[in-house]
Amino acid sequence: MSEKISKETVSHVASLAKLELTDEQLPYFTDQLGSIMGIFDSLNDVDTSNVEPTFSVTDQINVMREDVADNWGQRDALLNNAPDVSDGLIRTPTIIDESGD
Template sequence: MAEKIDRQEVKHVADLAKLSFDDAALDKITPQLEEIIDLFTDLQKVDTDGVEPMYTPTTEHNVMREDKGVQSGQRDELLANAPETHDGLIKVPAIIDESEDGE
């Protein structure tokens, strides 16, 4: 078992992570964090000599295709489903205010 962790250390770590907990939550989290740290202590005891590092648990590879536009011939059908269009494009509400008046 690792060194005992007290509530002050847990509160300090929470503050570093920009988290805030009330007293009840600190009482619950403190032993949980201690158990997690104990797991790392157990892992440090495992003999990994001769074990090759592993970057993924599977041997599968992600196959990517070239990202290129394809003419689907469905422009009219797409525009027919849009709530509003203008000059062959889908019209959407503005989300960036460029008026520079701050409103």
């Protein structure tokens, strides 16, 4: 796991995370992610062969409740936070770009 991360991998990861990196940013982030990944190598020293992973430390398991919808009745207040609203609906650009080619 100590292999240095490549620009191509960083670029791929950025696209998975819906981020775009400029040509200047790509080497900068590649370097930094490489050194961050470097500190993870120390985990190879730890023997975890018989260890269960811990994903949460809550003491609550399977909290049940009635499956009822709660209408907060605050549509307008919610829409106030939306960047683009029309007729009580949130507007977005077209899903398929038809403007150019």
